[in-house]
Amino acid sequence: MARVEIPLGPQHPALKEPANFALSLDGERIVGAAVNLGYNHRGVEKACEARNFTQCLYFLERICGICSHSHSTAFSMTVEEVAGVEIPPRAQYIRVLIGELERLHSHMLWLGVAGHELGFDTLFMLSWRDRELVMDLLASICGNRVNYGINKLGGVRRDIDETVKETILKVMDQFEEALKYYISLATTETTLAARTLGVGILSYEDAVTYGAQGPTSRAAGLDRDIRRDEPYTAYADIPFQVITDTHADVFGRVVVRALEMVESCKIIRFVLDNMPDGPLSVKFPRKIPPGEALGRYEAPRGEDVHFVKSNGTDKPERVKVRAPTLANAASYAVMLQGNYLADVPIIVAAIDPCFSCTDRAISVVDNRSGREGSLDWKALRQYSIDWYRNQGVAFDGLNRKG
Amino acid sequence: MAVLYILIFPGFLFLAFYGTVVEFVDRKIYARLQNRKGPPWFQPVADFIKLLGKETIVPTDANATLFKALPIITVAAVTTAFLSVPVWGTQAVMPFKGDMIVVLVLLLLLPLSFFAAGWNASSMYSTIGAQRVLTQLFAYEVPLLMALIGPAILCGSWSLSDIAAFYAAKPLFALLNLPGLVIWLLAAQGKLERVPFDTPEAETEIVAGAFTEYNGRHLAFFRLAVDMELVVLPAICGAVFIPLFSANPFIGFVLFLLKTLVLLFLLTVLKAAMARLRVEQMMRFSWMVLLPLALVHLFINLIAKGLLL
Numbered sequence: 079m080a081r082v083e084i085p086l087g088p089q090h091p092a093l094k095e096p097a098n099f100a101l102s103l104d105g106e107r108i109v110g111a112a113v114n115l116g117y118n119h120r121g122v123e124k125a126c127e128a129r130n131f132t133q134c135l136y137f138l139e140r141i142c143g144i145c146s147h148s149h150s151t152a153f154s155m156t157v158e159e160v161a162g163v164e165i166p167p168r169a170q171y172i173r174v175l176i177g178e179l180e181r182l183h184s185h186m187l188w189l190g191v192a193g194h195e196l197g198f199d200t201l202f203m204l205s206w207r208d209r210e211l212v213m214d215l216l217a218s219i220c221g222n223r224v225n226y227g228i229n230k231l232g233g234v235r236r237d238i239d240e241t242v243k244e245t246i247l248k249v250m251d252q253f254e255e256a257l258k259y260y261i262s263l264a265t266t267e268t269t270l271a272a273r274t275l276g277v278g279i280l281s282y283e284d285a286v287t288y289g290a291q292g293p294t295s296r297a298a299g300l301d302r303d304i305r306r307d308e309p310y311t312a313y314a315d316i317p318f319q320v321i322t323d324t325h326a327d328v329f330g331r332v333v334v335r336a337l338e339m340v341e342s343c344k345i346i347r348f349v350l351d352n353m354p355d356g357p358l359s360v361k362f363p364r365k366i367p368p369g370e371a372l373g374r375y376e377a378p379r380g381e382d383v384h385f386v387k388s389n390g391t392d393k394p395e396r397v398k399v400r401a402p403t404l405a406n407a408a409s410y411a412v413m414l415q416g417n418y419l420a421d422v423p424i425i426v427a428a429i430d431p432c433f434s435c436t437d438r439a440i441s442v443v444d445n446r447s448g449r450e451g452s453l454d455w456k457a458l459r460q461y462s463i464d465w466y467r468n469q470g471v472a473f474d475g476l477n478r479k480g
Numbered sequence: 481m482a483v484l485y486i487l488i489f490p491g492f493l494f495l496a497f498y499g500t501v502v503e504f505v506d507r508k509i510y511a512r513l514q515n516r517k518g519p520p521w522f523q524p525v526a527d528f529i530k531l532l533g534k535e536t537i538v539p540t541d542a543n544a545t546l547f548k549a550l551p552i553i554t555v556a557a558v559t560t561a562f563l564s565v566p567v568w569g570t571q572a573v574m575p576f577k578g579d580m581i582v583v584l585v586l587l588l589l590l591p592l593s594f595f596a597a598g599w600n601a602s603s604m605y606s607t608i609g610a611q612r613v614l615t616q617l618f619a620y621e622v623p624l625l626m627a628l629i630g631p632a633i634l635c636g637s638w639s640l641s642d643i644a645a646f647y648a649a650k651p652l653f654a655l656l657n658l659p660g661l662v663i664w665l666l667a668a669q670g671k672l673e674r675v676p677f678d679t680p681e682a683e684t685e686i687v688a689g690a691f692t693e694y695n696g697r698h699l700a701f702f703r704l705a706v707d708m709e710l711v712v713l714p715a716i717c718g719a720v721f722i723p724l725f726s727a728n729p730f731i732g733f734v735l736f737l738l739k740t741l742v743l744l745f746l747l748t749v750l751k752a753a754m755a756r757l758r759v760e761q762m763m764r765f766s767w768m769v770l771l772p773l774a775l776v777h778l779f780i781n782l783i784a785k786g787l788l789l
Contacts, residue, residue: 084604092684106608106759195684197675197756203514269676269755419608420758423684 081109084419088117092195092423095433099410099426103419111414113407118434126397131157131231131366134394138384139225141399142435144187147173147180148377149399149435150229152384155310156373157231160388161366167354169233170312175246175349176220176228177311178342182253183212184378185335185342188430189260192332195423196273201263208256215249218242233359243350254343261336274329278413278425281326288409291402292380293338294429296322297330304376315352318345328428335430365392377402379430401435485574490567492559499707500524505741506710506748513752524707528700536696541602550600551694551701554593558708561586565712566644566719568732575641580632583640583716584625590709591617591671594680597702598690609689612680612759613673619766620670620677626774627663630656630781631720634789640719647723654723656784659777661721663770668713669747670762672706676754677762714743 082103088096096117102110122141126134135157139150151173158165186209193201213223219242220226228234238246264270280290285298295302303320305313321337323330370387380402389395406429413425441450453461466472485491503524511518538544564579566572572579591613598610632638634653635646647654670677673689681689688694691702718724718739726732757765 082604082608084608091687193755197678197682197684198754199675200514200752201755203516207515267755269757272757272761273755418758418760420679420682420685420756 086422086426092426093433094191095431097426097431097433099414099422101414101419101422106418106420108414108417108419108422111411113410115407115433116437119437120434123397123399123438126394128393130364130392131394134397135229135231136227138397138399139227139229141401142432143224144184144432145180145377145379145382145435146225147176147228148375148382149384149401150226151177151311152373152375152377152382153386153397153399154229154231155375156371156384156386157366157388157394158362159371159373160369160386161231161363163232163360163362165233166356166358166360167312168237168356169358171349171353172234172236172238172358173229173311174313174316175238175346176216176226178345178349179212179216179219180226181342181378182339182346183209183216184430185339186212188335188378188427189264189332191427191430192328192424193270195427196270198270201260201270205260208253208260211249211253211256215246218245230359230362232362233357235358237358238350238353246346246350250343250346254340257336257339257343261340264332264336271329273421273424274332275325275327277328277417277421278428279327280409280413284409284412285326288412289405290380290409290429291405292377292430293331293334294380294406294409296320297334298326299324304374304381308374310373310375312349316345316348318348328424331428365390379403379432380405399438401432403429403432403436404438407431407433407436482574486559486563490573491563492555495559495562495708495711496704499704499711500528502710502740502744503707506744509745509748510752513749528704531695531700531703532697534696536698539601539603539693542600542693546596546600548698550593550597551698551705554590554705555701555708557586557589557593558705558712562708562712562715564640565715566641566725567715567736568729569727570644570648570719570725571641575639578638580628580638580640580643584628587671587709587712588617588621590705594690594702597694598692601690601693603693605686605688606690606692609680609686609692612686613690615759616670616673616677616680616762619763620667620770623663623766623770623774624667624671626771626778627660627667628716628720630660630774630777633778634781634785636785640716644719644723644725647720648725651723653784653788654721656781657721657777659773659780661717663774663777664717664721665743665746665750666770667766668717669750670766671713672710672747674747675751676757678756679759679762682756710744711740714740714747717743 084101084103086099086101087093088098098114100112100114101108126137129137135150135153138153139146141149186205190202190205193199193205216226217223220228220236228236280294280298282299285295285300290298299322301320301322306320318341321334321341323333325333366388368388368390373384375382382402383400385398386394387396414422417425442453443450487493504519504521508518538547561583563574564572564583595610595613598606598613631643634656635643637643673680681691691699694702715736718736722739724735724739726735
């Protein structure tokens with residue numbers, strides 16, 4: 079049969095967010111794959127420049143609906159470094175606690191999505207049911223299921239008292255019990271193994287070459303974890319194991335994520351037992367002296383990098399966010415090559431992509447002429463007015479009465 | 481009387497109604513196994529009525545007559561097949577010599593129609609879905625037939641009604657057919673395109689496979705045909721492999737319902753407990769596991785026929 083070009087996305091049931099994969103197929107086998115991102119540019123970085131640091135913190139927390147604490151912590155760490163403020167140890171422990179709870183629910187969510195992509199909807203439903211344990215816990219600690227709002231510049235906003243600690247420990251018992259079941263299911267179920275073993279291989283060398291991050295790289299045997307290599311907040315005091323695996327395929331990524339959840343549970347217990355006393359926050363200056371800093375944070379999906387440059391006012395001069403998916407997306411071309419069309423959804427899902435968090439505009443491309451360039455605010459506004467006028471919508475008439 | 485049989489009971493109306501019941505039971509069990517609540521009892525009927533009222537769009541590149549005719553052909557084929565399947569006793573309403581083969585051929589029309597529908601709809605997803613329907617057809621159709629040949633040889637007839645009557649009289653012989661029951665159920669799962677053999681309509685890969693471009697009442701009738709198939713395949717299985725019959729038509733009918741629902745339950749548990757296999761894994765499973773098993777079953781039945789009958 080002749081080669082077929084099939085577009086997967088930007089709208090497709092396998093994708094939770096808009097992205098486009100141009101696949102060329104020989105029968106069911108993939109002979110070429112190109113990844114096109116950029117359908118959901120939200121202008122996050124530019125918007126930060128119009129907000130003061132505190133506003134930025136809560137704004138950047140909303141980059142991602144799953145790893146919101148990652149972005150918020152990475153940003154506050156970076157700003158605190160620029161300002162030269164050291165946050166109290168108790169606040170550091172609370173940040174770790176929320177971060178690890180977030181890792182639990184993120185990996186659990188991923189497990190369900192992976193099950194769904196493989197047509198294993200029972201795994202999807204059950205893992206999302208047990209994910210609710212963590213979500214409810216987060217809601218009871220922070221008042222919100224996502225976008226916890228626990229961070230503030232110079233510390234955290236809420237304390238973990240004895241009753242909350244009791245609740246967390248109780249939920250952890252339940253969750254670890256459920257986790258045992260999922261680990262045995264994910265590693266021993268025959269059809270699941272048949273669909274994940276040897277699928278979407280990313281070798282150690284390729285993981286290094288393409289700069290894969292997080293569980294994707296650790297499943298290729300790349301022993302790299304920011305929490306250990308460049309400890310932030312309280313991770314320097316906390317004993318934990320960095321999980322690696324040598325399968326280098328989707329199965330390896332399942333194993334790494336499953337075992338990472340066990341480690342996260344241990345970290346949570348350690349943090350609760352060893353939480354130092356003291357204040358929750360220190361006073362943070364409104365204006366920050368000129369300077370710049372780079373913050374690295376091990377988000378559930380990989381390394382999250384924030385860069386902040388201040389110019390002495392209460393607003394940042396420049397904020398740069400690199401979400402982990404950008405680092406992992408480059409390896410798609412290698413992972414997809416030679417696999418079956420049927421494997422595309424699980425390979426795409428296996429890096430736990432978050433395309434909307436990733437999109438940053440590099441250049442504006444005119445689809446008709448292929449011209450590249452950039453548009454300033456005025457030109458963009460004029461372009462949209464003209465575009466709508468061509469569609470028959472005239473905004474200048476909208477506000478007129480009668 | 482024949483018209484009543486064909487149109488009302490056990491023909492079109494009963495089959496359509498029972499099909500929606502079976503779909504509801506399937507969805508409800510599936511939901512409960514996943515710790516969900518599941519749909520209300522009228523959901524399949526409501527879906528059907530809603531689809532009937534929807535606008536129908538025919539792709540410009542497709543042959544409109546074929547596009548519209550295919551759903552009707554599938555419903556007609558599966559209804560006709562059901563007329564030769566025993567419902568309330570051991571005798572079907574229209575039995576004849578060799579009806580087992582005719583039933584299988586009529587049921588073969590379904591995947592062929594799905595293939596034609598997907599190919600005709602001319603969208604990328606439906607074309608790939610159509611291709612997969614046909615690929616998978618070669619995997620399950622042979623074990624499906626082989627599983628029935630074993631019991632047929634033992635009884636010496638190619639008619640479903642004769643086979644049912646034979647095992648009703650000598651129920652112990654049905655024990656020899658247990659491998660056939662397993663093979664039939666697994667192959668039927670493939671024919672029904674359900675997990676783990678649902679590659680032709682894998683929604684995360686190719687949207688809705690061959691049905692991607694279908695909508696409105698055409699889709700409604702395709703879904704109805706699939707629901708009916710979900711009755712007919714367990715019904716054949718119940719008639720051939722499970723020798724529970726009664727001379728009383730009413731009790732016989734209740735037994736029929738029980739048999740189909742129990743078999744459906746097995747199919748649903750299978751669907752809930754597994755991930756989707758790739759089409760080439762499905763092929764390997766059918767040719768390397770199901771077919772040798774079917775051959776062994778056939779061999780045993782041949783020997784048993786020589787020794788015991």
